Amino acid sequence: MQGNGHARVSLHEKISDMANWDEIECELAVRAVAREYDVSVTQLRKAIARQRTRNDQRVRSGGDRFTTADPNKILAEATKPELVVESANLPSAADAIRDLFAAEGEYYQWDTPAKVEPADDGGLPVIVPLSVDGVVNEVHRFRRPIKLTPDGKRIETTLPDRVARQYLAKRGAWQLPRLAGITTAPLLREDGSIRAASGFDRETRLYCASVPALDMPDRPDERQARAALQILRATFRTFPFADSERVWNGKLQLELVNLGKPPGLDESTFLAGLLTGTCRLCLRLAPGLMLVAPQRSGSGSGKGLLARAICLIAFGLRLAPFTPVKDKAELEKRISGELLEGGPALFIDNVNDAVLASPTLEGAMTERPFKVRPFGTLKMLTLDSGPFIVVTGNGLSPSDDLVRRFGMFGRLDARMENPALRRFPLADAAFLADIECRRAELLSAVLTIWRFGRQNAGRLGAGGALGSYADWARWCRDPLLELDCRDPVDRFEELAAADPRRQDELAIFTGWWEHHGSASMLADELHPQVKRLIDPDAAAPRLHSIRRWLSGKGGMRLGGFEFWVERDPKNKKKPSTYRIINHDPERR
Numbered sequence: 001m002q003g004n005g006h007a008r009v010s011l012h013e014k015i016s017d018m019a020n021w022d023e024i025e026c027e028l029a030v031r032a033v034a035r036e037y038d039v040s041v042t043q044l045r046k047a048i049a050r051q052r053t054r055n056d057q058r059v060r061s062g063g064d065r066f067t068t069a070d071p072n073k074i075l076a077e078a079t080k081p082e083l084v085v086e087s088a089n090l091p092s093a094a095d096a097i098r099d100l101f102a103a104e105g106e107y108y109q110w111d112t113p114a115k116v117e118p119a120d121d122g123g124l125p126v127i128v129p130l131s132v133d134g135v136v137n138e139v140h141r142f143r144r145p146i147k148l149t150p151d152g153k154r155i156e157t158t159l160p161d162r163v164a165r166q167y168l169a170k171r172g173a174w175q176l177p178r179l180a181g182i183t184t185a186p187l188l189r190e191d192g193s194i195r196a197a198s199g200f201d202r203e204t205r206l207y208c209a210s211v212p213a214l215d216m217p218d219r220p221d222e223r224q225a226r227a228a229l230q231i232l233r234a235t236f237r238t239f240p241f242a243d244s245e246r247v248w249n250g251k252l253q254l255e256l257v258n259l260g261k262p263p264g265l266d267e268s269t270f271l272a273g274l275l276t277g278t279c280r281l282c283l284r285l286a287p288g289l290m291l292v293a294p295q296r297s298g299s300g301s302g303k304g305l306l307a308r309a310i311c312l313i314a315f316g317l318r319l320a321p322f323t324p325v326k327d328k329a330e331l332e333k334r335i336s337g338e339l340l341e342g343g344p345a346l347f348i349d350n351v352n353d354a355v356l357a358s359p360t361l362e363g364a365m366t367e368r369p370f371k372v373r374p375f376g377t378l379k380m381l382t383l384d385s386g387p388f389i390v391v392t393g394n395g396l397s398p399s400d401d402l403v404r405r406f407g408m409f410g411r412l413d414a415r416m417e418n419p420a421l422r423r424f425p426l427a428d429a430a431f432l433a434d435i436e437c438r439r440a441e442l443l444s445a446v447l448t449i450w451r452f453g454r455q456n457a458g459r460l461g462a463g464g465a466l467g468s469y470a471d472w473a474r475w476c477r478d479p480l481l482e483l484d485c486r487d488p489v490d491r492f493e494e495l496a497a498a499d500p501r502r503q504d505e506l507a508i509f510t511g512w513w514e515h516h517g518s519a520s521m522l523a524d525e526l527h528p529q530v531k532r533l534i535d536p537d538a539a540a541p542r543l544h545s546i547r548r549w550l551s552g553k554g555g556m557r558l559g560g561f562e563f564w565v566e567r568d569p570k571n572k573k574k575p576s577t578y579r580i581i582n583h584d585p586e587r588r
Contacts, residue, residue, distance in 0.1 A: 011037050011039070014033060014037065015044070015047050015048055015051050016051055018030075018033070018048050018051075019048050019051035019052045019055055020055070026048065030044055030045060030048075042079075043079050046079055053156065080142065080143055080144045081142075081143055081144070082143065082144050082145075082146045083096055083097070083100070083139065083143035083144065083145045083146065083159070084096075084145075084146050084148050085145050085146065085147050085148065085157065085159065085160065085163060086148045087147065087148065087149055087150055088150055090160065090162055090163050090166060091166055093145075093159075093163045093166075094163050094166035094167040094170065097135065097139055097163070097164075097167045098167060098170060098173065098174060098175060099175075100139070100142060100143065101113065101138070101174070101176065102174070102175040102176060104142065105200075107130075107138075107176050108127075108176055108177055108178070108179035108200070108207075109174055109176040109177065109178045109179060110127050110129055110179050110342065110383070111129075111381040111382050111383060112129045112130065112168065112381070113129070113130045113135075113167075113168065113174055113176060114127050114128055114129045114130060114179065115127075115128055115130065115138070116128070116179075116182065116200075116207050123317060124182060124184065124209070124315075124317050124343060124344075125182055125207065125209055126182075126341065126342075127179065127182065127207075127341065127342040130168070132161050132164045132165055132168065133161075133164075135159075135164035135167055135168065136158065136159045136161065136164050139159045139164075140158075140159065144156065145157050145158065145159045177200065177202060177205065178205055178384055179200070179205060179206075179207060179342070179384075180204065180205035180206050180281070180384045180385055180386065181206055181207070181281055181342045181343070181344065181384075181385035181386065181387065182206070182207045182208075182209065182342055182343060182344060183206045183207070183208055183209075183211075183281045183315070183344050184208070184209055184210045184211060184315045184316045184317060184344065185211065185278055185281060185314050185315055185316075185344070185443075186211050186214065186443075186447070187201060187203075187204055187206065187208065187282060188279055188282040188447075188450070188475075189282075190454065191454060191455075192450075192451040192454035192455045194214065194447065194451075196208075196211040196212075196213070196214070197211070198211070204281070204282060205384070206281055210316055212316065212439060212440045212443060213440060214440065214443065214444045214447060215440065215441075215444050216444040216445075216447055216448045216451065217448065217451075219451075219455060220448045220449075220451055220452045220455075221452070222452065222482070222483075224448060224452070225448060225449050225452035225453075225479070225482075225483060226483055228444075228445035228446070228448040228449050229271070229445075229449060229480075229483050229485075230259065231441070231442070231445045232271065232274065232442065232445050232446065233257065233259050233263065233267070233271075234259060235435075235438075235442065236257075236267075236270065236306070236309070237256045237257040237259060238252075238254060238256060238257075238302075238424055238425070239257070239270075239302045239305075239306060239412065240255070240301060240302065240412050240413055240414040240415070240419070241257060241263075241264060241266035241267040241270065241410070241411070241412060242264075242266045242410075242411035242412060242413040243264040243265055243266050243411070244257045244258070244263070244264040244266060244267050245257070245258040245261045245264070246258060252424075252425060253423065254422065254423070254424065262484040262485065262486075263484070263485045263486065264486060265410075265486040265488070265490060265491065266410045266411050266412070267410075267485075268480060268485035268486040268487070268488065269289070269408045269409060269410035269486075269488045269491075270289075270291075270306060270410050271480055271485060272289075272408050272476055272477050272480055272485070272488050273289035273291075273310060273390065273408050273410070274310050274313065274314070274446055275446055275449065275450060275475070275476040275477075275479075275480065276289065276388060276408065276472065276476045277289075277310045277311065277313070277314035277315070277345065277388045277390075278313070278314040278443065278446045278447065278450070279450060279472075279475050279476055280314070280344070280345075280386060280387070280388040281344055281386055281387075281388075283386065283471055283472055283475060283476075284368055284386065284471065285365070285366065285368060285386070285468055285469055285471070285472065286365075286386070286388070286469060286472040286476070287365065287404070287405055287406060287407030287408055287466065287469050287472060288361075288365055288388075288389035288390060288391065288405060288406045288407075288408065289307075289310075289388075289389070289390045289391075289406070289408040289410070290356075290390075290391050290392070290393075290396065290398060290406045290408065290409045290410070291303040291306055291307060291390070291391075291392045291410050291411075291412065292392070292393060292394070292395075292396045292397070292409065292410070292411050292412070293393075293394050293411070293412045293413060293414075293419075294394060294395065294413060295352070295353050295394050295395030296394075296395075297414070297416065297417050297418070297419065298394035298395070298412070298413075298419070299394060299418075299419065299420055300414070300418070300419040300420025300421070300422070301412040301413065301414050301419045302412060302419075303349075303392035303393070303412055304321065304349050304350075304392050305428055305431065305432070306392075306412075307321070307347055307349070307390045307392055308347075308432060309431075309432065309435050310388075310390065311344075311345050311347065311388075311390075312432060312435045312436050312439060313435065313439055313442045313443055313446065314344070314345075314388065314443070314446075315344045315345060316436075316439055317344070317345075318432070318436075319343070319345050319347050320347075321347035321348060321349035321392075322334055322338065322347075322348060322349070323348070323349055323350050323351075324348060324350075324351050324354075324356075328357075331358060332358060332359070332360050335348075335358055335360045335361060335364075336360055336372040336373060336374060337374075338387075339360070339364055339372050339383060339385065339387065340372060340374060340381070340383070342383075342385050343387060344387055344388060345387050345388040345389070345390065346364075346387045346388070346389045346390075347390050347391075348389075348390075348391045348392070349391075349392050349393075350392065350393055350394075351391055351392070351393035351396050352393050352394045352395060352396065353393075353394065353395040353396075354393065354395070354396055354397075355396075355397050355398070355399050355499070355500060356391060356393075356396060356397070356398050356399060356402060357399035357401065357402065358402070360372060361389065361402065361405065362401055362402060362405060364383075364387075364389070365389060365402075365405040366405060366468050368384060368386060369382050369383055369384040370382070370383060371383070391406070397495065397498055397499070398495060398499075399499060399501065400496065400499040400501055400502050403492065403495045403496045403499065404466065404467060404468075404492070406495075407466045407469060407472075407488055407489055407492070408488045409488065409491050409495055410488075449479050449480065449483070450475065450476070450479060452479055452482075453474070453475065453478060453479025453482070454475070454479075456482075457474060457478075460474075460478045460479065460481070460482050461478065461481060461482065462474075462478055462481075463477055463478060463481050463487035463489055464487055464489035464490065464492070465489075466489050466492070477489075502558065504533075505553075505556075505558055506558055506559045506561075507533055508530065508533045508534055509558060509559065509561040509563065509580055510559070510561075511527075511529055511530050511533050512526075512530050512580050513561065513580055513582055515527040515529065515530055516530070516580070517580075518579060518580060518581060518582065519579065520566060520577040520578070520579045521577060521578055521579065522575055522577055522578075523543060523546050523547045523550055523575070523576075523578070524543055526546070528541070531546055534546050534549050534550070535549070550565065550576075550578050551565060551576065553565070557583075559584070560582060560583050560584030561580050561581070561582055561583070561584075562580070562581040562583060563578070563579075563580055563581075564578065564579045564580070564581065565578055566578065566579060
């Protein structure tokens with residue numbers, strides 16, 4: 001209330017009123033009005049000038065296009081710096097946008113310019129690539145575009161789409177930091193040190209959010225590492241790891257893992273997966289985790305629950321899995337879509353009675369950066385993320401090309417026809433809620449084992465080699481081996497031998513050896529049974545299909561056999577001959 005008993009007019013009304021005053025009268029009053037409304041003189045002058053422009057535009061348009069606005073927004077808009085768009089030189093405006101976004105510190109390169117937005121549900125932030133409309137909206141947050149016409153007129157305008165497209169076309173010149181993904185896990189270093197960053201971390205190129213406080217020793221010894229391992233094993237002792245030794249608990253009326261014995265291969269694989277999920281975004285490459293149960297009696301074994309628990313401990317998130325489809329192209333689209341979101345994990349659930357094959361997964365798990373093709377486009381996008389990949393299913397196995405990439409293959413077997421009928425101390429939802437409440441404790445236990453491994457790397461033994469994943473082995477697998485866990489890589493040969501395509505090829509080589517031994521053969525000279533093995537789908541074996549199959553197998557080693565393609569370098573038109581060498585003395 002003013003001293004004269006009348007209510008003070010709003011700032012917006014005062015600005016609208018002063019915009020109609022004579023300029024000299026307005027200037028004489030501006031300082032007093034600025035003090036009265038507690039705004040700066042500069043802000044007030046700009047707001048009045050902006051209102052005069054609005055009034056002129058309203059008069060020219062023949063109507064009142066403007067509604068009453070928040071005076072704070074008017075002032076904020078009036079004080080924004082200008083971004084000049086010259087009609088005859090649009091690229092200069094695109095350069096100004098490049099400099100603006102590079103200086104603001106909230107934009108990143110995710111193949112294309114992008115920003116990180118908070119999730120609507122308060123969960124994991126999301127990466128939002130900037131479209132043409134997105135660039136326009138972001139520019140207007142910070143600048144007032146002014147169109148400069150060839151005759152020198154200055155007109156307020158919306159940023160033209162052409163300028164936004166020119167900015168997006170500046171590939172390689174955006175001057176934005178490359179984003180590797182989003183994490184809610186601590187940032188780990190080679191020497192065992194841990195950082196709990198918030199926001200974008202330039203060293204790892206990760207955007208960090210909601211990292212919990214940890215309670216763990218600075219230099220854990222073996223005793224402390226073994227205690228941490230027991231905490232983890234006790235938490236998951238109700239799960240039916242296939243080869244684990246179990247004891248009956250009369251109170252719970254349930255079989256539990258015998259914690260007095262070292263972990264079996266399947267429990268060790270799960271533990272390696274738990275460490276991998278926690279460390280994954282700080283590793284350049286890491287294998288995936290596959291959790292499998294029997295085809296007819298595997299439902300309800302706890303595969304999906306284990307995967308969700310890993311994600312809760314590692315990332316603090318209840319990640320939603322997606323289920324595959326039989327259409328291979330559709331599966332590739334779904335996997336690409338998940339990778340494009342840049343989340344910390346990719347979780348595929350219920351891949352049942354199948355051999356999993358995916359070129360997109362192959363690239364994402366052994367290449368960094370790697371390329372994916374977004375749905376509905378022909379353009380390939382380059383991503384630099386490293387998500388933790390976990391797949392579950394009944395009767396599931398990886399294809400030959402994915403066996404190495406899923407270096408952690410764990411089996412669950414409840415040893416009963418209907419595992420879902422078992423009773424547990426906690427229902428699934430309550431179990432996950434308990435994991436969520438204990439995240440800091442369980443994550444500290446995981447990282448105690450990891451830190452023990454990093455600080456004692458010189459004395460740790462090494463397990464079996466797994467191509468491309470040497471750093472993963474040192475960080476996630478070898479510390480567990482030191483604590484008497486089994487090596488997940490031990491299952492590699494078993495999985496490779498079980499691949500149906502590999503079995504078909506071995507059958508061809510075996511039949512070849514039985515009929516032709518080590519003799520050099522032309523394609524049309526092969527025994528009819530060998531031809532039928534190579535081309536089983538046709539009514540009669542087709543020679544062109546047989547030649548195509550043979551020409552692509554040169555140098556293959558399989559089951560003790562080595563396949564040779566023999567060509568005459570002096571006569572390229574001469575048909576190739578083919579020969580098998582048997583390195584297995586028991587077959588000779």
